[in-house]
Amino acid sequence: MRDDVQEPVFDFPDGYKVIYEMASVEDYLHIRRVTGMADKDAAAAGTGLSNTDFAVQITYNDQCVGYCRVISDGGLWYFMVDGAILPDHQGVGIGRFMVSYLVYHFHQTAPPGAYMMAVSWVPDFVEKTGLQKLEPPEFGMYAWRPITGPGEPAFENPVAPPDNTLGDDYKVLYEMPDADTYLTLRESVGLGWKDPAFAEQSLAATEFAVQVKYKGNTIGLMRILSDRGLWYYIVDGMVAEEHQSTGVGMFILKSIVHHFYDVAAPGAYMLAFTTAVRFGEKGGMLHLPEDEVPFYAWQPVSKNGGTQP
16 A cells, blocks of 8 residues: 555536446447447447446436546456546546546555556546556557458458477466466566465466466466456566577467457457567567557565565
8 A cells, every 4th residue: 555645536516426336338338439439349348347346437417427447356467448538528637536546546455566557548647647657668569359340251360379389398288377386487587576465366367378388397478367358468478588589488479369369359459568569569469559658556565675566
């Protein structure tokens, strides 16, 4: 918990009300259409919204006019998604309040070592809410499952499942390792310390994972977190140093991206935040547009008296 992040005050004209729950599927889809955002499959929206971790909704005269929500694994990763406001209610501070409150709630409730990520095309606005801009060399990348209309060709997965040519000493498992193995691999590749209890809770929420072992030892992994409807995120991608440039990482990434396209509903997005941009390109990911800027917040974590991400 961070004491320096203050709870925002809801101070708006009569008629406005804040509700700390996600809007209905009908209101969600309606506001997206009115604001010119991409359409979503109604069934996928129902599934995705039902897996919301925390949300803020603003009503005016009891009608929903704006919303924003967070999905998470409850341990290490939180993602702010689906922020939208009806045009007639923009410019009065609703958006800033909603994002600021979700950042405040994250800092009040998320475990030490957790990260919250967001993407916005209004970075000057977001920087006033407590989120920090994700600076190069780390960039945002995405994959998108298009919506096909009547009479259009059926969707075909653009990323073929990769051939496993890693060698006899390598074994591929489509599951996460236990928390001890995960934390040991993190430490070996120089990533920050995580609390074992929260790591175990986080890993249990994995939607899909690829793990590679070499002579019985886990040397590479990557996983997806999602709301199983609208949003998917690649997290915790890592390969032990002595097995990098062997094809292990690319096999894992292509397996992950293929899986997304294979199971995601029309209109779903998958995001990743990475320093290995060219690696992501070869694995089937695309660059976020220049006007969509990644942001983050994190909960400080202490180990042996020190604070580290």
